[in-house]
Amino acid sequence: xxxxxxxxxxxxxxxxxxxxxxxxxxxxxxxxxxxxxxxxxxxxxxxxxxxxxxxxxxxxxxxxxxxxxxxxxxxxxxxxxxxxxxxxxxxxxxxxxxxxxxxxxxxxxxxxxxxxxxxxxxxxxxxxxxxxxxxxxxxxxxxxxxxxxxxxxxxxxxxxxxxxxxxxxxxxxxxxxxxxxxxxxxxxxxxxxxxxxxxxxxxxxxxxxxxxxxxxxxxxxxxxxxxxxxxxxxxxxxxxxxxxxxxxxxxxxxxxxxxxxxxxxxxxxxxxxxxxxxxxxxxxxxxxxxxxxxxxxxxx
Amino acid sequence: xxxxxxxxxxxxxxxxxxxxxxxxxxxxxxxxxxxxxxxxxxxxxxxxxxxxxxxxxxxxxxxxxxxxxxxxxxxxxxxxxxxxxxxxxxxxxxxxxxxxxxxxxxxxxxx
Numbered sequence: 001x002x003x004x005x006x007x008x009x010x011x012x013x014x015x016x017x018x019x020x021x022x023x024x025x026x027x028x029x030x031x032x033x034x035x036x037x038x039x040x041x042x043x044x045x046x047x048x049x050x051x052x053x054x055x056x057x058x059x060x061x062x063x064x065x066x067x068x069x070x071x072x073x074x075x076x077x078x079x080x081x082x083x084x085x086x087x088x089x090x091x092x093x094x095x096x097x098x099x100x101x102x103x104x105x106x107x108x109x110x111x112x113x114x115x116x117x118x119x120x121x122x123x124x125x126x127x128x129x130x131x132x133x134x135x136x137x138x139x140x141x142x143x144x145x146x147x148x149x150x151x152x153x154x155x156x157x158x159x160x161x162x163x164x165x166x167x168x169x170x171x172x173x174x175x176x177x178x179x180x181x182x183x184x185x186x187x188x189x190x191x192x193x194x195x196x197x198x199x200x201x202x203x204x205x206x207x208x209x210x211x212x213x214x215x216x217x218x219x220x221x222x223x224x225x226x227x228x229x230x231x232x233x234x235x236x237x238x239x240x241x242x243x244x245x246x247x248x249x250x251x252x253x254x255x256x257x258x259x260x261x262x263x264x265x266x267x268x269x270x271x272x273x274x275x276x277x278x279x280x281x282x283x284x285x286x287x288x289x290x291x292x293x294x295x296x297x298x299x300x
Numbered sequence: 301x302x303x304x305x306x307x308x309x310x311x312x313x314x315x316x317x318x319x320x321x322x323x324x325x326x327x328x329x330x331x332x333x334x335x336x337x338x339x340x341x342x343x344x345x346x347x348x349x350x351x352x353x354x355x356x357x358x359x360x361x362x363x364x365x366x367x368x369x370x371x372x373x374x375x376x377x378x379x380x381x382x383x384x385x386x387x388x389x390x391x392x393x394x395x396x397x398x399x400x401x402x403x404x405x406x407x408x409x410x411x
Contacts, residue, residue, distance in 0.1 A: 057313035069308035071326040078357035
Protein backbone atom coordinates (compact mmCIF):
# COMPACT_ATOMS: atom_id res chain seq x y z
CA UNK A 1 0.00 0.00 0.00
CA UNK A 2 1.39 3.41 -0.91
CA UNK A 3 1.60 6.33 1.51
CA UNK A 4 -1.22 7.99 -0.40
CA UNK A 5 -3.39 4.88 -0.10
CA UNK A 6 -2.56 4.66 3.62
CA UNK A 7 -3.66 8.24 4.14
CA UNK A 8 -6.86 7.67 2.20
CA UNK A 9 -7.62 4.57 4.30
CA UNK A 10 -6.90 6.44 7.54
CA UNK A 11 -9.24 9.25 6.47
CA UNK A 12 -11.96 6.76 5.48
CA UNK A 13 -11.62 5.07 8.89
CA UNK A 14 -11.80 8.41 10.67
CA UNK A 15 -14.99 9.33 8.88
CA UNK A 16 -16.50 5.86 9.44
CA UNK A 17 -15.80 6.06 13.20
CA UNK A 18 -17.22 9.54 13.39
CA UNK A 19 -20.36 8.62 11.48
CA UNK A 20 -20.93 5.63 13.75
CA UNK A 21 -21.11 8.01 16.71
CA UNK A 22 -24.63 9.50 16.84
CA UNK A 23 -23.33 12.54 18.72
CA UNK A 24 -20.82 13.42 16.02
CA UNK A 25 -22.50 11.97 12.98
CA UNK A 26 -24.63 15.05 12.42
CA UNK A 27 -21.47 17.12 11.97
CA UNK A 28 -18.78 17.10 9.29
CA UNK A 29 -15.73 17.97 11.38
CA UNK A 30 -12.27 18.38 9.96
CA UNK A 31 -9.53 16.02 11.13
CA UNK A 32 -9.15 17.44 14.67
CA UNK A 33 -12.11 18.30 16.88
CA UNK A 34 -11.13 21.34 18.93
CA UNK A 35 -14.39 21.36 20.90
CA UNK A 36 -17.72 19.60 20.71
CA UNK A 37 -20.40 21.13 22.88
CA UNK A 38 -23.68 19.56 23.91
CA UNK A 39 -25.52 21.53 26.52
CA UNK A 40 -26.79 18.63 28.57
CA UNK A 41 -23.20 18.62 29.84
CA UNK A 42 -23.20 22.25 30.97
CA UNK A 43 -22.32 25.56 29.39
CA UNK A 44 -19.15 24.09 27.80
CA UNK A 45 -17.32 27.41 28.16
CA UNK A 46 -19.94 29.57 26.47
CA UNK A 47 -20.13 32.60 28.74
CA UNK A 48 -21.46 36.12 28.73
CA UNK A 49 -19.54 38.59 26.57
CA UNK A 50 -18.69 41.21 29.16
CA UNK A 51 -17.49 44.64 28.08
CA UNK A 52 -14.22 46.26 29.09
CA UNK A 53 -14.16 48.64 32.05
CA UNK A 54 -11.76 50.50 34.28
CA UNK A 55 -12.33 51.67 37.87
CA UNK A 56 -16.11 51.97 37.44
CA UNK A 57 -18.59 49.72 35.62
CA UNK A 58 -20.23 52.89 34.32
CA UNK A 59 -17.31 53.07 31.83
CA UNK A 60 -18.58 49.96 30.02
CA UNK A 61 -20.03 50.76 26.60
CA UNK A 62 -23.86 50.45 26.61
CA UNK A 63 -23.79 47.78 23.93
CA UNK A 64 -21.94 45.48 26.31
CA UNK A 65 -23.69 46.61 29.51
CA UNK A 66 -26.96 45.10 28.20
CA UNK A 67 -25.51 41.58 27.94
CA UNK A 68 -26.70 38.89 30.35
CA UNK A 69 -25.68 35.32 31.18
CA UNK A 70 -26.71 32.49 28.86
CA UNK A 71 -28.89 29.70 30.26
CA UNK A 72 -29.37 25.97 29.92
CA UNK A 73 -32.92 25.65 28.68
CA UNK A 74 -35.34 22.86 27.81
CA UNK A 75 -37.24 25.39 25.68
CA UNK A 76 -40.10 25.23 28.10
CA UNK A 77 -43.19 26.80 26.55
CA UNK A 78 -46.34 27.94 28.29
CA UNK A 79 -48.63 26.04 25.90
CA UNK A 80 -46.74 22.87 25.02
CA UNK A 81 -44.18 22.34 27.79
CA UNK A 82 -40.54 21.55 27.18
CA UNK A 83 -39.55 21.32 23.54
CA UNK A 84 -36.06 19.96 24.21
CA UNK A 85 -33.01 19.77 22.00
CA UNK A 86 -31.97 17.36 19.26
CA UNK A 87 -30.15 14.82 21.41
CA UNK A 88 -31.04 15.79 24.96
CA UNK A 89 -33.46 17.96 26.90
CA UNK A 90 -31.10 20.93 26.90
CA UNK A 91 -29.97 23.73 24.66
CA UNK A 92 -27.97 26.88 25.32
CA UNK A 93 -30.25 29.91 25.40
CA UNK A 94 -29.17 33.47 24.62
CA UNK A 95 -31.94 35.95 25.53
CA UNK A 96 -32.09 39.67 24.81
CA UNK A 97 -33.79 42.20 27.01
CA UNK A 98 -37.34 43.19 25.99
CA UNK A 99 -36.39 46.41 24.20
CA UNK A 100 -36.34 46.91 20.42
CA UNK A 101 -32.75 46.66 19.18
CA UNK A 102 -31.48 44.92 22.33
CA UNK A 103 -28.74 42.35 21.79
CA UNK A 104 -27.08 39.60 23.75
CA UNK A 105 -23.86 37.77 22.97
CA UNK A 106 -22.34 34.55 24.25
CA UNK A 107 -18.63 33.84 23.75
CA UNK A 108 -16.21 30.93 23.88
CA UNK A 109 -12.54 31.83 24.18
CA UNK A 110 -9.61 29.79 22.86
CA UNK A 111 -6.24 30.42 21.24
CA UNK A 112 -5.00 28.54 18.18
CA UNK A 113 -1.94 26.32 17.81
CA UNK A 114 -2.02 25.84 14.03
CA UNK A 115 -2.76 28.25 11.22
CA UNK A 116 -5.00 26.64 8.68
CA UNK A 117 -8.58 25.72 8.00
CA UNK A 118 -11.01 25.68 10.89
CA UNK A 119 -14.68 24.73 10.73
CA UNK A 120 -17.47 26.05 12.96
CA UNK A 121 -20.67 23.98 12.91
CA UNK A 122 -23.81 24.41 14.95
CA UNK A 123 -27.47 23.48 15.12
CA UNK A 124 -29.49 26.49 16.23
CA UNK A 125 -32.93 28.01 16.20
CA UNK A 126 -34.53 31.30 17.23
CA UNK A 127 -37.90 32.55 18.43
CA UNK A 128 -39.33 35.62 20.14
CA UNK A 129 -40.78 35.39 23.62
CA UNK A 130 -44.23 33.85 23.22
CA UNK A 131 -46.13 36.60 25.03
CA UNK A 132 -48.64 37.20 22.22
CA UNK A 133 -50.95 34.73 20.53
CA UNK A 134 -49.53 35.71 17.15
CA UNK A 135 -47.08 34.31 14.62
CA UNK A 136 -44.53 37.00 15.62
CA UNK A 137 -42.26 36.06 12.72
CA UNK A 138 -40.78 39.54 12.44
CA UNK A 139 -40.08 40.12 16.13
CA UNK A 140 -36.54 38.70 16.07
CA UNK A 141 -34.26 41.10 14.20
CA UNK A 142 -31.27 38.82 13.78
CA UNK A 143 -29.22 35.94 15.02
CA UNK A 144 -25.64 35.40 14.04
CA UNK A 145 -22.09 34.56 14.90
CA UNK A 146 -18.64 36.07 14.78
CA UNK A 147 -15.07 35.00 15.29
CA UNK A 148 -12.55 37.21 17.06
CA UNK A 149 -9.08 36.30 15.83
CA UNK A 150 -5.61 37.69 16.05
CA UNK A 151 -2.40 36.63 14.33
CA UNK A 152 0.56 35.21 16.26
CA UNK A 153 3.05 37.42 18.08
CA UNK A 154 5.82 36.74 15.53
CA UNK A 155 3.66 37.18 12.44
CA UNK A 156 4.44 40.06 10.14
CA UNK A 157 1.75 42.73 9.80
CA UNK A 158 -0.16 41.56 12.85
CA UNK A 159 -3.91 41.91 12.53
CA UNK A 160 -7.02 41.37 14.58
CA UNK A 161 -9.62 39.86 12.27
CA UNK A 162 -13.31 39.57 13.10
CA UNK A 163 -15.54 37.79 10.59
CA UNK A 164 -19.21 38.54 11.32
CA UNK A 165 -22.31 36.97 9.78
CA UNK A 166 -25.90 37.52 10.82
CA UNK A 167 -29.22 36.28 9.55
CA UNK A 168 -31.21 39.50 9.27
CA UNK A 169 -34.67 38.11 9.87
CA UNK A 170 -36.51 41.41 10.10
CA UNK A 171 -35.85 45.12 10.42
CA UNK A 172 -38.48 47.57 11.65
CA UNK A 173 -41.11 44.91 11.11
CA UNK A 174 -40.13 44.07 7.53
CA UNK A 175 -39.40 40.39 7.00
CA UNK A 176 -36.05 40.47 5.15
CA UNK A 177 -34.51 37.00 5.71
CA UNK A 178 -30.98 37.43 4.40
CA UNK A 179 -27.40 36.92 5.51
CA UNK A 180 -25.22 39.95 6.10
CA UNK A 181 -21.57 40.52 6.96
CA UNK A 182 -19.62 43.40 8.41
CA UNK A 183 -16.27 44.88 7.44
CA UNK A 184 -16.36 48.10 9.44
CA UNK A 185 -16.50 48.62 13.20
CA UNK A 186 -17.05 51.60 15.46
CA UNK A 187 -14.07 53.64 16.58
CA UNK A 188 -12.10 52.40 19.55
CA UNK A 189 -12.85 54.37 22.66
CA UNK A 190 -10.49 54.64 25.64
CA UNK A 191 -12.03 53.19 28.79
CA UNK A 192 -10.95 54.94 31.99
CA UNK A 193 -8.00 57.30 32.41
CA UNK A 194 -4.89 55.16 32.02
CA UNK A 195 -4.91 54.45 28.25
CA UNK A 196 -4.54 50.76 29.08
CA UNK A 197 -8.03 49.72 28.08
CA UNK A 198 -9.88 50.30 24.82
CA UNK A 199 -13.31 49.18 23.70
CA UNK A 200 -15.34 49.12 20.48
CA UNK A 201 -18.86 47.83 19.93
CA UNK A 202 -18.50 45.82 16.75
CA UNK A 203 -22.14 44.70 16.84
CA UNK A 204 -23.49 48.22 16.45
CA UNK A 205 -26.45 48.37 14.04
CA UNK A 206 -24.51 50.27 11.35
CA UNK A 207 -22.44 48.96 8.46
CA UNK A 208 -23.98 45.55 7.88
CA UNK A 209 -23.76 44.61 4.19
CA UNK A 210 -25.75 42.01 2.28
CA UNK A 211 -23.88 38.81 1.48
CA UNK A 212 -24.20 38.49 -2.31
CA UNK A 213 -26.81 35.81 -3.01
CA UNK A 214 -27.50 35.66 0.71
CA UNK A 215 -31.32 35.59 0.71
CA UNK A 216 -32.62 32.53 2.52
CA UNK A 217 -36.01 31.53 3.86
CA UNK A 218 -35.47 29.48 7.00
CA UNK A 219 -38.03 27.22 8.62
CA UNK A 220 -40.17 29.28 11.00
CA UNK A 221 -42.91 27.11 12.39
CA UNK A 222 -46.45 28.41 12.70
CA UNK A 223 -46.53 29.62 16.28
CA UNK A 224 -43.81 31.08 18.52
CA UNK A 225 -43.51 27.89 20.56
CA UNK A 226 -42.70 25.50 17.71
CA UNK A 227 -39.06 25.42 16.77
CA UNK A 228 -36.99 23.56 14.18
CA UNK A 229 -33.23 23.13 14.39
CA UNK A 230 -31.12 24.64 11.61
CA UNK A 231 -27.61 23.55 10.56
CA UNK A 232 -24.87 26.10 9.97
CA UNK A 233 -21.25 25.68 8.89
CA UNK A 234 -18.57 28.34 8.40
CA UNK A 235 -15.02 27.53 7.29
CA UNK A 236 -12.23 30.03 7.82
CA UNK A 237 -8.52 29.95 7.02
CA UNK A 238 -6.38 31.16 9.94
CA UNK A 239 -3.32 31.34 7.66
CA UNK A 240 -4.81 33.70 5.08
CA UNK A 241 -7.44 35.03 7.53
CA UNK A 242 -10.21 34.64 4.98
CA UNK A 243 -13.56 32.90 4.75
CA UNK A 244 -13.56 29.65 2.80
CA UNK A 245 -17.14 28.36 2.90
CA UNK A 246 -20.54 29.09 4.41
CA UNK A 247 -23.48 26.70 4.51
CA UNK A 248 -26.86 26.98 6.17
CA UNK A 249 -29.10 23.92 5.82
CA UNK A 250 -29.18 23.00 2.13
CA UNK A 251 -27.73 26.28 0.88
CA UNK A 252 -24.02 26.78 0.11
CA UNK A 253 -23.20 30.47 -0.19
CA UNK A 254 -20.51 32.13 -2.26
CA UNK A 255 -18.12 33.83 0.19
CA UNK A 256 -15.88 35.43 -2.44
CA UNK A 257 -17.53 38.78 -1.61
CA UNK A 258 -17.29 38.26 2.15
CA UNK A 259 -14.99 40.50 4.15
CA UNK A 260 -14.05 40.56 7.83
CA UNK A 261 -13.48 43.49 10.14
CA UNK A 262 -9.70 43.93 10.08
CA UNK A 263 -7.88 46.16 12.54
CA UNK A 264 -4.27 46.43 13.69
CA UNK A 265 -3.21 43.77 16.18
CA UNK A 266 -3.73 44.60 19.83
CA UNK A 267 -0.83 44.19 22.24
CA UNK A 268 -2.30 41.36 24.27
CA UNK A 269 -4.47 39.13 22.06
CA UNK A 270 -1.98 36.93 20.18
CA UNK A 271 -3.33 33.73 18.56
CA UNK A 272 -6.79 34.57 19.85
CA UNK A 273 -9.51 32.20 18.65
CA UNK A 274 -12.86 33.34 20.02
CA UNK A 275 -16.33 32.35 18.87
CA UNK A 276 -19.47 34.38 19.57
CA UNK A 277 -23.16 33.77 18.97
CA UNK A 278 -25.69 36.56 19.27
CA UNK A 279 -29.35 37.51 19.10
CA UNK A 280 -31.05 40.83 18.47
CA UNK A 281 -34.71 41.75 18.91
CA UNK A 282 -36.77 43.90 16.56
CA UNK A 283 -39.64 44.41 19.01
CA UNK A 284 -40.09 45.35 22.64
CA UNK A 285 -39.99 41.69 23.56
CA UNK A 286 -37.18 39.25 24.26
CA UNK A 287 -35.54 37.40 21.35
CA UNK A 288 -34.18 33.95 22.06
CA UNK A 289 -31.33 32.19 20.26
CA UNK A 290 -31.18 28.50 21.14
CA UNK A 291 -28.10 26.43 20.38
CA UNK A 292 -28.42 22.65 20.41
CA UNK A 293 -24.77 21.86 19.82
CA UNK A 294 -21.54 23.26 18.42
CA UNK A 295 -18.56 21.52 16.86
CA UNK A 296 -15.32 23.38 16.14
CA UNK A 297 -12.68 21.49 14.22
CA UNK A 298 -9.40 22.16 12.49
CA UNK A 299 -7.36 20.72 9.67
CA UNK A 300 -4.10 19.88 11.42
CA UNK B 301 -18.69 13.41 36.58
CA UNK B 302 -18.83 16.25 39.08
CA UNK B 303 -22.26 17.79 39.60
CA UNK B 304 -22.86 20.88 37.50
CA UNK B 305 -22.59 24.22 39.20
CA UNK B 306 -22.50 27.63 37.62
CA UNK B 307 -22.56 31.30 38.48
CA UNK B 308 -24.82 33.53 36.41
CA UNK B 309 -24.92 37.32 36.54
CA UNK B 310 -28.57 38.36 36.66
CA UNK B 311 -27.91 42.10 36.83
CA UNK B 312 -24.62 44.00 36.65
CA UNK B 313 -24.49 47.67 37.55
CA UNK B 314 -28.19 48.08 36.91
CA UNK B 315 -29.68 51.13 38.59
CA UNK B 316 -32.77 49.74 40.26
CA UNK B 317 -35.62 52.18 40.98
CA UNK B 318 -39.41 51.96 41.18
CA UNK B 319 -40.56 48.41 40.35
CA UNK B 320 -37.31 46.62 39.53
CA UNK B 321 -36.64 43.01 38.57
CA UNK B 322 -33.79 41.00 37.13
CA UNK B 323 -34.15 39.39 33.73
CA UNK B 324 -35.74 35.90 33.87
CA UNK B 325 -33.31 33.02 34.30
CA UNK B 326 -33.91 29.34 33.54
CA UNK B 327 -32.33 26.95 36.02
CA UNK B 328 -34.50 23.86 35.95
CA UNK B 329 -31.45 21.58 36.06
CA UNK B 330 -30.37 22.96 39.44
CA UNK B 331 -31.55 21.65 42.81
CA UNK B 332 -30.45 24.68 44.75
CA UNK B 333 -29.78 28.33 44.20
CA UNK B 334 -28.07 31.03 46.22
CA UNK B 335 -28.69 34.62 45.19
CA UNK B 336 -26.42 37.45 46.27
CA UNK B 337 -27.13 41.14 45.79
CA UNK B 338 -24.27 43.59 46.23
CA UNK B 339 -24.69 47.35 46.19
CA UNK B 340 -21.99 48.63 43.83
CA UNK B 341 -22.50 52.25 44.88
CA UNK B 342 -23.90 53.95 47.97
CA UNK B 343 -27.65 53.22 47.82
CA UNK B 344 -29.97 56.22 47.78
CA UNK B 345 -33.04 56.42 50.03
CA UNK B 346 -34.80 53.69 51.91
CA UNK B 347 -33.85 50.26 50.62
CA UNK B 348 -36.78 47.88 50.20
CA UNK B 349 -37.12 44.19 50.78
CA UNK B 350 -36.27 42.17 47.68
CA UNK B 351 -38.24 39.04 46.91
CA UNK B 352 -37.50 35.92 44.95
CA UNK B 353 -40.06 35.20 42.25
CA UNK B 354 -40.78 32.03 40.29
CA UNK B 355 -42.77 31.48 37.13
CA UNK B 356 -44.38 28.74 35.05
CA UNK B 357 -43.29 30.32 31.76
CA UNK B 358 -40.84 33.19 32.31
CA UNK B 359 -43.63 35.70 31.69
CA UNK B 360 -46.03 35.41 34.63
CA UNK B 361 -44.42 35.75 38.06
CA UNK B 362 -45.37 34.92 41.63
CA UNK B 363 -43.52 35.40 44.91
CA UNK B 364 -41.61 32.29 45.97
CA UNK B 365 -41.76 33.37 49.62
CA UNK B 366 -38.14 34.36 50.28
CA UNK B 367 -37.54 38.00 51.11
CA UNK B 368 -34.38 39.81 52.12
CA UNK B 369 -33.34 43.37 52.87
CA UNK B 370 -31.32 45.00 50.10
CA UNK B 371 -27.92 46.34 51.25
CA UNK B 372 -27.99 49.78 52.87
CA UNK B 373 -24.31 50.52 52.23
CA UNK B 374 -21.93 50.39 49.26
CA UNK B 375 -20.47 46.87 48.96
CA UNK B 376 -23.06 45.54 51.38
CA UNK B 377 -24.29 42.03 50.56
CA UNK B 378 -27.69 40.43 50.83
CA UNK B 379 -28.37 36.75 50.28
CA UNK B 380 -31.20 34.28 49.75
CA UNK B 381 -31.03 30.48 49.60
CA UNK B 382 -33.64 28.82 47.40
CA UNK B 383 -34.73 25.30 46.58
CA UNK B 384 -37.82 23.87 44.89
CA UNK B 385 -38.14 26.63 42.35
CA UNK B 386 -39.05 24.70 39.21
CA UNK B 387 -37.32 26.35 36.28
CA UNK B 388 -37.64 30.14 36.23
CA UNK B 389 -36.09 32.50 38.78
CA UNK B 390 -35.80 36.23 39.20
CA UNK B 391 -35.34 38.84 41.95
CA UNK B 392 -37.73 41.76 42.24
CA UNK B 393 -37.99 44.80 44.52
CA UNK B 394 -40.26 47.84 44.79
CA UNK B 395 -38.40 51.08 45.54
CA UNK B 396 -40.01 54.19 47.02
CA UNK B 397 -39.91 57.30 44.82
CA UNK B 398 -36.38 58.72 44.79
CA UNK B 399 -34.75 55.57 46.16
CA UNK B 400 -32.28 53.57 44.06
CA UNK B 401 -29.42 51.12 44.16
CA UNK B 402 -26.81 50.08 41.59
CA UNK B 403 -26.93 46.33 42.02
CA UNK B 404 -24.87 43.31 41.14
CA UNK B 405 -27.18 40.29 41.35
CA UNK B 406 -25.47 36.92 41.09
CA UNK B 407 -27.06 33.50 40.99
CA UNK B 408 -25.14 30.41 42.11
CA UNK B 409 -26.71 27.15 40.99
CA UNK B 410 -25.87 23.56 41.87
CA UNK B 411 -27.25 20.33 40.43
